[in-house]
Amino acid sequence: MVKIRPLGDRVVVEPIEDDEMTFAGGQLVLPDTAKEKPQQGKVLAVGPDIEVKDDDGNIIGMQAGDIVIYAKYGGTQFKTREGQKLLILREDDILGVLED
Amino acid sequence: MVKIRPLGDRVVVEPIEDDEMTFAGGQLVLPDTAKEKPQQGKVLAVGPDIEVKDDDGNIIGMQAGDIVIYAKYGGTQFKTREGQKLLILREDDILGVLED
Amino acid sequence: MVKIRPLGDRVVVEPIEDDEMTFAGGQLVLPDTAKEKPQQGKVLAVGPDIEVKDDDGNIIGMQAGDIVIYAKYGGTQFKTREGQKLLILREDDILGVLED
Amino acid sequence: MVKIRPLGDRVVVEPIEDDEMTFAGGQLVLPDTAKEKPQQGKVLAVGPDIEVKDDDGNIIGMQAGDIVIYAKYGGTQFKTREGQKLLILREDDILGVLED
Amino acid sequence: MVKIRPLGDRVVVEPIEDDEMTFAGGQLVLPDTAKEKPQQGKVLAVGPDIEVKDDDGNIIGMQAGDIVIYAKYGGTQFKTREGQKLLILREDDILGVLED
Amino acid sequence: MVKIRPLGDRVVVEPIEDDEMTFAGGQLVLPDTAKEKPQQGKVLAVGPDIEVKDDDGNIIGMQAGDIVIYAKYGGTQFKTREGQKLLILREDDILGVLED
Amino acid sequence: MVKIRPLGDRVVVEPIEDDEMTFAGGQLVLPDTAKEKPQQGKVLAVGPDIEVKDDDGNIIGMQAGDIVIYAKYGGTQFKTREGQKLLILREDDILGVLED
Incomplete structure (x- = not known):
């Protein structure tokens, strides 16, 4: 299987299909008036410039493993021969992390 | 319920509908000539880059809990399956905090 | 009454109507050829990033209380239910302070 | 008389009319092919971010009092009730100081 | 053979033809809806501003030798008389490194 | 005679007419395909932000006195009553110094 | 002969004609699909902001003397009376150095 090590502030994300967005007891629904459609995905790898914890360990x-929300716009997408869809985003394209 | 942990300088806000803007004894009304319509919302969570107090504790x-004013333009909106509307904004999109 | 605590480098200003600009013994009149119309207003509150004095106390x-000149362009305006007009500007939009 | 205390890197200038530009034994004349018309004015006040001398006192x-050249483009102009024309420019709009 | 020493943050890459992208047990396939087509190539040389390891040796x-993914857009391409295709990219154009 | 003290990183230059560009044994000729026509001029004064020597005295x-090449585009030009043409440029508009 | 001392991060380059690009045993050939045509030239002088070696002497x-590749776009070109073509580029316009 192809494994990608992202550079700099990039993140490799596996998008979650719309009909699968039912985790954590909630589903994000996009209103018709939204200007920028948010998407969800699973983080597979983060680049070396991304800080996970601060100096106090918070x-x-x-x-990797986090479910994140990101704006649909932006990023480079492709899929592997096995059919796995992958997306390379910058850290700044990620809006937040979904928590239980 | 879906809970979002915002990243960087982002803020999760729950918009307040226009006909509910009567808190604190005042209501913000938009003049017809306004170029940029201000909105109000309740802060649900703030990202780790946002400073609440300065070194002296001010x-x-x-x-979280503050009622803020923000420009309508900008941000990514969506709603949860339970129908809760959410908006992810950057700190710089927030103009001020309403106080009693 | 609604009170707004401005964030960052923002300033809450109450605009002064044109026919009231007679304070301090002078009135600012705009020539027809002006590209950018200057306005006057009273500062109600300043954000935490705005420095009033330097290290020597100058x-x-x-x-708050200063009468300032600002360019008409820019800022977010609205009014309270009591009819008070308010304007939120950035520090950089303020050109100068009127003095006696 | 209205007195303006400029903020930041701003300068209050009183423009010198074209037919008055005869000081210091010279007159600046604009060639027809000029892209950007230079203007002259007298500095009335400078903002707190403007350095007049370096560490060695140069x-x-x-x-205030200097006659400066500035590009016509840019700045905010207005006049007082007494008819005095004023211009608020940024330090960077000032090209040079005329000397005897 | 021409050898190029890249300056600054530039990278010399030898593009890999589409029908050769079968290394590491996987092949990247581009979906029809992709906005920005990712490409693969072999790094021949990296400029002096590019850090390979951090202070801890990670x-x-x-x-040189890495297989990288980069956006098709950007970079300067040419080929040597021997027919070798070369591409000079900036570090920021490289999205990630493919690993086994 | 008008003398101008340039501010910041500005330079006062007296342009050299095309038919006078014969100093130092060479003449710069512009090819027809040139996108940006280079000009020559004599430096009359440099602003306080311009460094002439490095810490080692190089x-x-x-x-003042140097003959410089600058791009025609940019700068503010005017002439004195005596007919002297002057140009105020930024340091960054100057491409190089002609030497014997 | 005119000699130019480049300022800042500028480089004086003597372009190499297409039919002369046969040095070092290789010739760079441009594919038809190239968006940005690379050119070659000989460095005659480099400005004072350009670092040739790092702190370890690498x-x-x-x-001066290096053969470099640069993008055709950008730079200011002219020729001397003797017919020598010269080009003044910024360091950032130079993509790499050709080596044997």
Whole structure:
């Protein structure tokens, strides 16, 4: 399987299909008037410039395994021969992390 | 319920509908000539880059629970399956905090 | 009454109507050829990033109560239910302070 | 008389009419092919961010009383009730100081 | 053979043809809806501003021999008389490194 | 005679007419395909932000008396009553110094 | 002969004609699909802001005598009376140095 090590502040995300967005007891629904459609995905790898914890050990960033929200606009997408869809985003394209 | 941990300088806000803007004894009304319509909302969570207090302990920023004014333009909006509307804004999109 | 605590480098200003600009013995009149119409207003509150004095105690910035000149362009305006017009500007939009 | 205390890197200038530009034994004349018409004016006040002298006491900037050249483009102009024309410019709009 | 020493943050890459992208057990396939087509190539040389390891010796960047993914857009391409295609990219154009 | 003290990183230059560009044994001729026509001029004064020498005393910048090349585009030009043409440029508009 | 001392991060380059690009055993050929045509030239002089070696003495930049590749776009070109073509570029316009 192809594995990608992201550079700098980039993040490799596996997008979650719309009909699968039912985790954590909630589903994000987009209103018709939205200007920028938010998407969800699972973080597979984060680049070396991304800080997960601050100096006191508090979680401030994202890490592999997190479910994140990102704006649809932006990023480079492709899929592997096995059919896995992947997306490379910058840290700044990630809006937040979904928590239970 | 979906809970979002905002990243960086982002803020999760729950918009307040126009006909509910009667808190604190005042209501903000938009003149017809306004170029940029201000909105109000309740802060649900703030990202790790947002400072609430300065070194002397004075409140200088916003925190969860604050009612804030923000420009309508900008931000990413969506709603949860339970129908809760949410908006993710950057700190710089927030103009001020309403106080009693 | 609604009170707004401005964030960052923002300033809450109450605009002064044109026919009231007679304070301090002078009135600012705009020539027809002006590209950018200057306005006057009273500062109600300044954000935490705005410095009023330098290290030697000299007044270098603005503070609540000052009458300031600002460019008409820019800022977010609205009014309270009581009819008070308010304007939220950035520090950089303020050109100067009127003095007696 | 209205007196303006400029903020930041701003300068209050009183423009000199074209037919008055005869000071210091010279007159600046604009060639027809000029893209950007230079203007002259007298500095009335400078903002707190403007340095007049360097650490060794050498004059490096402008101060009240100086006759300066500035590009016509830019700045905010208005006049007082007494008819005095004023212009608020940024330090960077001032090209140079005329000397005898 | 021509050898190029890249300056600053530039990288010399030899593009990999589409029908050769079968290394590491996977092949990247571009979906029809992709806005920005990712490409693969082999790093031949990296400029002096590119850090391969951090202070603890961890691999954080790319080095000669790495297979990288980059956006098709950007970069300067040419080929040598021997027919070797070369591409000079900036570090920021490289999205990630493919690993086994 | 009008003398101008340039501010910041500005330079006062007296342009050299095309038919006078014969100094130093060479003449710069512009090819027809040139996108940006280079001009020559004599430096009359440099602003306080311009460094002429580095810490070791090596000449790294320009000074009054130097003949410089600059791009025609940019700068503010005017002439004195005596007919002297002057040009105020920024340091960054000066491409190089002609030497014997 | 005219000699130019480049300022700041500028480089004086003598372009190499297309039919002369046969040095070092290789010739760069431009594919038809190239968006940005690379050119070659000989460095005649480099400005004072350009670092040739790092603190350990390693060659990291360019110096007089180097053959460099640069994008055709950008720079100011002219020729001397003797017919020598010269080009003044910024360091950032130089993509790499050709080596044997």
